[in-house]
Amino acid sequence: MQVPPLAELRERYASGTWRPGDCIAFVLDRIARVDRPEVWITLADPAALRERAARLDALLHAEGPAVLDRLPLFGVPFAVKDNIDVAGMPTTAACPAFAYVPERSATVVERLEAAGAILVGKTNLDQFATGLNGTRSPYGAVRNAIDPAYVSGGSSSGSAVAVALGLVAFSLGTDTAGSGRVPAGLNGIVGLKPTRGLFSNRGLVPACRTLDCISVFARSVADAWTVTVAASGFDADDAFSRAVPMLGVKRRGFRIAIPRQREFFGDAAAQQAFATTVDALRAAPGCTVDEIDFTPFAEAADLLYKGPWVAERLAAVEAFRAEHPAALHPVVDEIIGGGARYSAVDAFNGQYRLAALRREAETLLAGHDFLLVPTTPTMPTIEAMLREPVKRNSQLGHYTNFVNFFDMAALAVPAAPRHDGLPAGVTLIGRAGADHLLAAAAEALQPAFRQEAQATDRVASEPLPFQEPTVLLAVVGAHLEGQPLNWQLLERGARKRLATTTAPRYRLYALAGTVPPKPGLVRGADGVAIDIEVWELPVRRFGEFVAEVPAPLAIGSVELADGSWTKGFVCEPQAIDGARDISAFGGWRAFLARGISPEGA
Structure with missing residues (x-):
């Protein structure tokens, strides 16, 4: 048995069959029974968790079920990636020498706790959020939730696996190049990467400050969206926060773009799974599927690690790296150190090329509601990843690296599985402000994605609060x-x-x-x-x-x-x-x- 989804938790609390203390006791027991220590870097003190639950118990006793409307995440256990600050708990970014203990939690954590959620612990990651595979951490490689021989994906590896194993109801990850989507696809869960600036990044250890997004993992789109409503909003304390105008949802079918050039790096099972989903979408009432040229998207994806943006990763940790030359994971150090090769001229030329590619992409997507891609083109084993760490990692980002470059929103959802039984997912990608549109579309298209319909209409009925006239x-x-x-x-x-x-x-x-x-x-x-x-x-x-x-x-x-x-x-x-x-x-x-x-x- 896993931690129940949000709707079921709400029903249990409303009926009195469970109280927050019961939920925390269940979570602590399940973490012990599952025995995946590599998922966590720091777990919350059990006594502190019980105290937090007791305070919520008292609220429920005093206010009755009405408190569930006032606190939409009442008694919901969650985890955060350990490059996001939590007051009183170490932030390590998976580098022990870097660790510090913040006095204040990140804005998103504050908002989630204010909505009634209970923080269970901080999760493992590829060091300094540099990687898409989950093996680059001194705290151990995070094994896949479905088959431990395979990579979990990264860099938000622990956050995704904690949700996939049912240890928490949702978690926070981050996403610069795909870290909030790749682990979702490889573990059969939902990964919501918001429009840049929709979530505050105050309290986040940066990877690439101009591209970073905090993201959400959950077991359903409805749960991910409920968390998004609670966590999002403009934050004047974050220079990259913005009031994002939301697009409306669609109610008359969808026009979907897919890549004409589809790359699976020889993984026939991944290719078959995506083809099955596309066929189902072509047959879905009201859906139109068009193939478009993927060249500008793929070229932009290559810029992230083969262009001057590597220098932005170096900027984030340059002083620490100089003072602690042996503290970084060898592969992470090699990647970040490569940023020193680039000049200011390279950075400007990279921006010019990126602007041209973005314009090409906008033209190709004109008239479409969203782009649909495989979340990952392949699913390597941990052994294969360790044997070819850079090559295999690069493959995982083929369909993800361009998204933040192009200022787009993305939602990774489970879809038709591979014929070998491993999970496969697809990602819906839309322009800035398409967050609600993508969530509503994913809910509407659940039959095509081979997912059971969720017993909730929260996605359709609860848009984000307005941040505009x-x-x-x-x-x-x-x-x-x-x-x-x-x-x-x-x-x-x-x-x-x-x-x-x-x-x-x-x-x-x-x-x-x-x-x-x-x-x-x-x-x-x-x-x-x-x-x-x-x-x-x-x-x-x-x-x-x-x-x-x-x-x-x-x-x-x-x-x-x-x-x-x-x-x-x-x-x-x-x-x-x-x-x-x-x-x-x-x-x-x-x-x-x-x-x-x-x-x-």
């Missing part, structure tokens, strides 16, 4: 939730704020000849209260939405039940001539529920 809009008919034109709001990043009524001063009419059928809302002296929904959408998308509103409808101002006013759908008065007055129904849904056509007989 918004406008409220009252809708009354075809744009209501679940109605035929609601997608026009969702695809512009809108979310429902409340269901209410107008002030009792309106009449509602079923307009004749509109497709889909629509009502018209008109203010009048003999009006009644009409059911409406108030939606919030970004100001930057409001103009294009208004431009699509057809006559005789218009966007005006609507008075709500509480006396406030907001923008909303209204109707030109002349359009109600010959239209049926349906005000007595109290709203459009109630009218449709009677099974009467808008023309109404």
Whole structure:
């Protein structure tokens, strides 16, 4: 038995069948029974864990199940990669000589704990987050959760395996070149790499400061997204944090790009697994799959370790390396030391080439919702990795290294398995701000990915908090939730704020000849209260939405039940001539529920 997923944990706490103390006792017992010491660098003190659980127990006793709404991660055990600060626990970056004990936790850890999560420990990694394989650590090579003979992937190796083995419900990793996705693919779990700057990096030991992202591992997309909602947000204390405008989710099928040139380095099982998933997507209702030239993506991927960005890794640890020349793992030292070869001229020329490649990639992806790639092209054994550490590691990054270069979001999910029984995954990659779109798409496409549907609609219903100017809009008919034109709001990043009524001063009419059928809302002296929904959408998308509103409808101002006013759908008065007055129904849904056509007989 593993640590339950978030929805099940919530149900147990709400029903009283489990309390946080029970969960922590289970976690400590499972860690001992599984006996994978290489997963961890530092475990939290059991007494401190029990004390934290006891405080949450007291909250649950005092507030009842309502506390679960106030604290969305109430009593959820998690782990963090040991290049992320936790107050009072050593940060080693898998280098004992580098270790220090911070007084303050990283911003993301603070936010997760404020949401009720319980930190269990800090996990192993490829030293200084330099590697995609999980073998470059003095604390031991982290073995794969499915078959210990194989690599776990890295650099977030311990974080991924802790989730895959069910030792925690979720974990934090980091991702510069693929470290938050490769271990997910190799261990059969979900890896969410956010848009750069969506998560604060304050309290993170940098690898490449301009590219680094903190990432999330979980066993489902729904769980990963719940963590993202809790952990994300602008942080003025992080120079690379930003308020990321979110794209809307799709509700009308997907246009998917895949690489025309697909490389698996001779791994027929990996090739077969990806082909099976692509075939399933081609057959999925509403999906279109197009092959595009992968050349600019692959060339950008090569720049990360064969270009001047290696010098950024050197910048992160140059002083420590000079003072402790024998402290680094030999392969890590060789890679980082190579950064000294590059000049400022090389760095500028690299930026120019990268800009050109990014523009090519944008052109190739125009009109597509996302790019789909194998998360990894192959799955080497630990023995093979140690025999050819640089070559094999480079292969693992073939489909990942370009993503942060191109300022893209990515979501790695399990997919059709290999015919040898080992896991295989695919990654959905979209432009900056596509985080919610990718999560919702992955949920919608679970059948094609051979995954069981999750018993939750949290991904679809809980977008990230707005970090930009918004406008409220009252809708009354075809744009209501679940109605035929609601997608026009969702695809512009809108979310429902409340269901209410107008002030009792309106009449509602079923307009004749509109497709889909629509009502018209008109203010009048003999009006009644009409059911409406108030939606919030970004100001930057409001103009294009208004431009699509057809006559005789218009966007005006609507008075709500509480006396406030907001923008909303209204109707030109002349359009109600010959239209049926349906005000007595109290709203459009109630009218449709009677099974009467808008023309109404």
